[in-house]
Amino acid sequence: MKDAAHRLAWALEVCRRAQMRPTPIREKILAFLTASRIPVSLEALMQADGIRGRCNATTAYRTLMLFQGLEVIRQVSLPNKNSYFVLNLPGESNHFLICRCCGQLVELPAAESVALLEREVAAAQGYTKLHHELQFFGICPACQKHPPGVVCAKLQPRMRRGQLKTVLEKAN
Template sequence: MSSSIHDDLIKRCRETGLRRTKALDCLLEVLLENDSPMTLADLAEHPTLASQCDRATVFRLLQRLTVKGIVRRLGLHERAAYFTLLLPGRHQDFLICTECGKIEPISAPCPVHQLEKEIAENTGFSNLYHELEFFGTCPACA
């Protein structure tokens, strides 16, 4: 884990009014170590977090981090939600299976980046970002 990225995340948390706790530190550390989105169960059962807090605490932290724009919630509403960090300069789009709920990162250039720049220039909006998710049936479920 990069300590500078972790420090930047803690700074962003503080700027949004979140208090630094051991549980918050551990949650951010686990999310940073995993490139793939993780479910609440994955996070709550991770040894680093399980030794520091219970599932309810992890859930509350994820909700707060999502509202503050530090974590992105992915997935279908009726299925388990997945969570991933929103890091400045890092953008990731995802494929989501409507049958099993599997989530995969898309390894192709994002077609929306240029449009995002044009919208920002034309509207004057700053800190503009987008989230792109494609839904379909994965090969295993087809």
């Protein structure tokens, strides 16, 4: 498992090779993404130190799309329908445990059995550059303490549909 500095160096190198112009905000966004071991939402990115108040959602979203185009990051689908992004470092597949109640996301250690399965699939199908996502869903220990039927207070704020639509329209 690579540390944040190695992950950032890799991401910057990919951008440099693609001749993407480094801007302070792009570097801040990359630094935030490379420091995070779990997928991050646009909302979380907008609240990060060094990014908050320095760029709008459209710029941040466009930047994420640029990084995605270079395969520096990839989009992760989570059940709450928000868009999440995670570093696309080769060989780094992400295994997560997700609370169905509060949405807490926990990174799980890489499992050799899953890596073996990936190699087998690649060999059998003739594919290269595989990655996979493995998500387990359950109820976290804190949420297990709620009485039945009580809505979790920690429920992550969701970007309203209209808001996301506006961001996407502006980005296009």
